[in-house]
Amino acid sequence: MRENLLSRTAAMLVMAVCTVYFLVPVWWLFVGATKSSEQFTGTGALWFADFRLFDNIGDLLAYRDGVFLRWMANSLAYTCGAALLGTLLAAMCGYALAKYRFRGREVLFNVVLSGVLVPATALALPLFLMFSKIDATNTFWAVFLPSLVNPFGVYLARVYASSSVPDELLEAARIDGSGEVRTFFKVSTKLMFPALVTIFLFHFVAVWNNFLLPLIMLSNERLFPVTLGLFTWNTQVNQLPQLRGLVIVGSLLSITPLVVAFLLLQRFWRSGLGAGAVK
Amino acid sequence: MRTTLRALSATLVCALSLTACSSGSGGDAGPAAGPASACAPSSAGPVTLTFTTWIPKIEEVVAAWNAKNPNIQVKVQTGPNGNGGTYQNFFNQLKAGNAPDLGQIEYDALPGFRVQDGLFNLGACDIVAKAKDQFIPWTWGQVTLGDASGVYGVPQDSGPMALFYRADLFEKNGIPVPKTWDEYAAAAEKVRAAGGYITNFSQSDINQFAGFAWQAGGRWFSNDGQQWTVNLTDDKTKKVADYWQNLISKKLVSTVPPWTTEWDNAYNSGQAWTWISAVWGANSIASGAPKTTGKWRVAEMPQWSAGEKSAGNWGGSSTAVFKSSKHPYEAAQFALWLNTSEEALGLLNEKANLYPATTAGTSLPALAKGVAFYGDQKIYETFATAATQVAPDFTWGPTMTATYTNASDGFKAAVSGKGTLTDALTAAQASTIKTLKSQAIPVKE
Numbered sequence: 001m002r003e004n005l006l007s008r009t010a011a012m013l014v015m016a017v018c019t020v021y022f023l024v025p026v027w028w029l030f031v032g033a034t035k036s037s038e039q040f041t042g043t044g045a046l047w048f049a050d051f052r053l054f055d056n057i058g059d060l061l062a063y064r065d066g067v068f069l070r071w072m073a074n075s076l077a078y079t080c081g082a083a084l085l086g087t088l089l090a091a092m093c094g095y096a097l098a099k100y101r102f103r104g105r106e107v108l109f110n111v112v113l114s115g116v117l118v119p120a121t122a123l124a125l126p127l128f129l130m131f132s133k134i135d136a137t138n139t140f141w142a143v144f145l146p147s148l149v150n151p152f153g154v155y156l157a158r159v160y161a162s163s164s165v166p167d168e169l170l171e172a173a174r175i176d177g178s179g180e181v182r183t184f185f186k187v188s189t190k191l192m193f194p195a196l197v198t199i200f201l202f203h204f205v206a207v208w209n210n211f212l213l214p215l216i217m218l219s220n221e222r223l224f225p226v227t228l229g230l231f232t233w234n235t236q237v238n239q240l241p242q243l244r245g246l247v248i249v250g251s252l253l254s255i256t257p258l259v260v261a262f263l264l265l266q267r268f269w270r271s272g273l274g275a276g277a278v279k
Numbered sequence: 280m281r282t283t284l285r286a287l288s289a290t291l292v293c294a295l296s297l298t299a300c301s302s303g304s305g306g307d308a309g310p311a312a313g314p315a316s317a318c319a320p321s322s323a324g325p326v327t328l329t330f331t332t333w334i335p336k337i338e339e340v341v342a343a344w345n346a347k348n349p350n351i352q353v354k355v356q357t358g359p360n361g362n363g364g365t366y367q368n369f370f371n372q373l374k375a376g377n378a379p380d381l382g383q384i385e386y387d388a389l390p391g392f393r394v395q396d397g398l399f400n401l402g403a404c405d406i407v408a409k410a411k412d413q414f415i416p417w418t419w420g421q422v423t424l425g426d427a428s429g430v431y432g433v434p435q436d437s438g439p440m441a442l443f444y445r446a447d448l449f450e451k452n453g454i455p456v457p458k459t460w461d462e463y464a465a466a467a468e469k470v471r472a473a474g475g476y477i478t479n480f481s482q483s484d485i486n487q488f489a490g491f492a493w494q495a496g497g498r499w500f501s502n503d504g505q506q507w508t509v510n511l512t513d514d515k516t517k518k519v520a521d522y523w524q525n526l527i528s529k530k531l532v533s534t535v536p537p538w539t540t541e542w543d544n545a546y547n548s549g550q551a552w553t554w555i556s557a558v559w560g561a562n563s564i565a566s567g568a569p570k571t572t573g574k575w576r577v578a579e580m581p582q583w584s585a586g587e588k589s590a591g592n593w594g595g596s597s598t599a600v601f602k603s604s605k606h607p608y609e610a611a612q613f614a615l616w617l618n619t620s621e622e623a624l625g626l627l628n629e630k631a632n633l634y635p636a637t638t639a640g641t642s643l644p645a646l647a648k649g650v651a652f653y654g655d656q657k658i659y660e661t662f663a664t665a666a667t668q669v670a671p672d673f674t675w676g677p678t679m680t681a682t683y684t685n686a687s688d689g690f691k692a693a694v695s696g697k698g699t700l701t702d703a704l705t706a707a708q709a710s711t712i713k714t715l716k717s718q719a720i721p722v723k724e
Contacts, residue, residue: 038569041543064336125371132375138356215364216371219331219356219379228359232333235360238538239559239631240335241566 026255033252037245056249068250070222071229075208076257077140078225082147083203090150090199094157095188099170109158115151124212131217142217143225147207153199160195161188197268204261226254318404320608325349328610331356332383332598333365336630340623344616351609353381361385361596362680373397373601380604381614384432385596386421387486387675390500392599393424393431394677394720399600402430404611413619417671418636422597425504432597433614434636436627438557439665440490440591443564445552446576446654448475456578460522463581467531470552476533478553479545480523482690484537485683487556488700490591491523492516493673495583500676506721509676511686511708512701518583520700527694534694543567555580557593558634558662565652573651577658579665590665592673595636634662641666678714685710 024046031048032040033056039049060068097109127146131137165188173183189196214228224232230250233243330341330353338355345352356379358365366388372378373395384392392398401407402423407430411419418434442457449456449466452473457463467477481487492499497516501508510516526532533551535541545551546568554560564575580590598614600607617623624640627633635641641663649655676682689703715722 037566041540041547041567042570045540128371129375132372132377135377137375137377215359216368219358219368221357231363232357232359233335235363236333236335238563239633241562243335244566 029248029252029255033249037242040245040248053249056245057253060246060249060253063246067221068226068229068246068253071224071226072254072257074223075225075227075254078143078147078214079204079207079257082144082207083200086148086150086203086207087153087196087200089148090153090203091157091161091189091192091196092184093154094159095161095165095184095192097154098158098161099165099167099188112151112154115149116155120206120210121212124216127213128216137217138220138223140223143214143223146213147210150199150203150206153203156195156199156202157192160192164195165191194268197265201261201265201268205258208258226250230254318399318401318407318608318611321606325352326606326609327352327354328381328604328606328613329354329356329379330381330598330613331358331365331369331379333357333360333363334383334627334631334633337627339630340617340626343622343626344613348613351613353613361388366391366680369397369601370395373603376603378601378603380600380606380610382599382601383435383596384599385594386418386434387489387679389422389431389597389599390424390502390675390677391679393429394718397602398431399602399604399607399610400429400431401433401600401607401611401614402428404608406608406615407433407611410615410619413637413639415636415638415641415666415669417592417669417673418595420671420673421595421675422599425502432599433611433618435596435598435618436594436633437636437666437669438490438559438592438594438634439662439669440494440555440557440580440593441658441661441665442578442580443554443556443560443575444578445549445571445574447574448473448549448552457581458579459585460581460583464522464526464531467526468529471531475550475552476531476545477526477551478532478555479537479542479551480527480532480534480694481537482534482694483687484593485686485690487593488519488523488686488690490557490593491519491555492591493670494580494589494591495519496589496670498673500674502674506723507676507715508723509708509711509715511682511704511711516704517701520704524693524700527700547571558659558665559594559632561650561653561658562632573654575653576656577653577661579661588668589670590668592669634659676711676715677720678711678718681714682707682711 028045031046034051034053035043035049036052036056043049093112097105097112123146127142128137131142136142169187169191170183173187178186209227211227211231214223214225215231218224218228221229221232230247233250234247237244237247328351332355341353341355358368361384365382366384369378369382369384369392378397389398410433414434415437418437419430422430422432422434424431444456446456448470452469454466454469454473455462457466463477470477489499492515495515495518497513497519499509499511499513499516501510523532527534533545535545546554546564547570549571554564556563561577564571579588582589598617600610600614604610617627618635619637619640621639621643624633624635624637625643625645628635628643628645634646635643641659646659646663647657649657650659686703686707689698689706690700692698693700693703712722712724
């Protein structure tokens with residue numbers, strides 16, 4: 001009993017330290033976002049001075065006719081669009097690899113798997129040169145289309161489909177006269193739903209955080225995602241010091257969609273991680 | 280099916296990028312590529328130019344041009360600052376053939392683009408050649424590469440350096456404001472005794488150190504038309520390095536990382552008493568150290584021997600026209616308006632704190648006023664004087680980003696007690712030569 005208590009305390013302690021370690025930067029960001037620029041350097045970094053969060057947000061939204069809102073909207077469009085469509089594609093692809101027998105299936109699957117190993121960063125420049133050939137750089141599609149691809153999602157979908165969609169059920173659907181596409185949407189996706197949410201989340205985070213591709217592709221400010229926009233401002237701080245405050249408030253606002261997505265969908269996230277780990 | 284596509288596209292990508300690379304280096308990439316193509320007005324019809332720059336709010340300046348020039352419309356594109364990604368984007372775009380017509384390029388990055396043969400020689404445009412006398416001579420020197428006919432950008436802004444100091448603290452402690460570097464070192468001892476640091480030595484702003492070396496007469500690079508000579512450790516630069524090393528070793532300067540809140544705080548709390556910085560630094564202190572309003576003044580940079588009149592420069596950029604532009608003449612017209620007209624210079628100064636590179640620009644009405652943060656001192660008069668004291672013959676190398684990184688690594692080690700600034704420069708010298716060689720740029724050993 002004593003030992004049990006001791007090890008539990010130790011575990012709690014480790015967890016507590018980790019929690020503090022991970023939350024302090026977020027806390028810093030939140031506190032920083034509530035201060036005026038004078039108080040930002042003049043007062044302690046981890047506690048509040050005058051609470052000006054809403055004034056700061058007002059300044060941010062007013063700066064340059066609200067270009068920040070435009071960036072947020074862009075980010076949501078790139079991310080939600082790519083994550084939804086990408087999840088659908090990954091699900092179909094993984095499902096096909098799991099449930100249909102055809103020549104070259106394993107080869108195909110291995111090629112996809114090796115795609116997991118290629119970092120998105122390494123593909124950015126080649127993609128830029130390809131899009132240049134068809135004169136499509138500096139457009140919405142230059143960032144959107146490459147973001148649809150998600151080899152890890154295909155892998156997860158295949159693993160999950162083969163374990164959660166019984167062949168007998170598909171057989172039964174076929175006998176009842178359901179076409180393959182209909183079966184996929186009416187039966188299989190329902191069964192694969194937890195995996196789909198996980199894939200969506202992974203994809204969402206990956207696209208939201210993809211910085212290099214928009215950096216290389218875009219030079220029209222109206223198309224920037226919020227990450228690139230804030231980075232751009234941050235490099236201009238030497239010239240226009242008041243931008244620093246905007247960058248801090250902007251960073252706080254820009255992480256809120258991620259936090260919300262996580263809080264709403266975290267149970268799927270957990271179960272999906274488990275599924276990926278055991279298979 | 281999508282996976283096949285993916286595999287296919289990966290193969291395609293490899294093939295494409297290979298051809299793109301080889302076709303890039305196959306053409307007329309030599310630095311001596313003969314006379315520039317003609318700089319004549321485009322045939323009739325309106326022209327649209329693209330201009331990539333990271334100057335905040337420049338759209339509002341360009342709008343003034345667009346309103347008056349319906350036949351030459353300029354579209355602003357933006358991105359992070361040069362070393363933050365825009366230079367790499369320019370190189371990528373030059374390779375892919377979709378570079379903008381005009382781009383902002385800092386003086387220290389111009390030779391890099393010149394070596395890659397990415398720039399249009401504006402010396403071929405009579406309007407540009409004629410504008411030479413409007414610019415402060417050394418800024419013109421910064422955009423003139425090779426011989427005098429090679430003008431690869433229109434100077435935009437400049438960063439003449441001066442001494443920012445806490446007048447109140449110097450006075451209270453009876454320390455005279457240093458006029459020479461010897462006096463500055465002597466003052467450093469007294470400031471330390473009074474509980475402060477005379478300044479913060481920046482471990483990563485190598486361009487600030489370059490400004491010190493520039494003032495002292497150090498010349499880091501030269502190019503005789505055939506090959507580059509790298510000389511980061513000439514006698515004058517060594518003198519500067521030894522000087523600062525001495526202050527660091529005696530712990531008379533603080534060494535917090537620059538551009539952080541910690542650094543702001545050193546100035547805000549009165550721990551750091553001076554900063555030798557460029558004209559744009561005036562806003563950095565004002566915003567970083569708001570508690571010290573009214574206590575700062577600006578004086579000329581300390582001199583190496585009494586009575587000398589010499590200043591350094593830190594920063595500044597130019598507006599360059601890329602070689603791929605189909606309308607170089609119109610682009611040059613716009614670049615000249617942007618950087619010489621009183622209207623544009625006034626707007627640039629008001630919106631983005633740019634300090635002009637023209638002689639007339641340094642007497643803009645906005646620059647003749649007293650500044651409240653500096654006790655209503657007319658600080659820009661000091662900078663206008665400094666701007667005339669910068670030597671015109673300082674040349675940057677073609678791979679400054681790499682040089683900065685290397686030197687900065689060594690500087691960081693030096694401030695934490697490992698090695699000296701001179702060691703850092705010696706190492707940066709060797710690695711710069713290596714970088715030049717690896718890019719097949721001829722360099723003298």
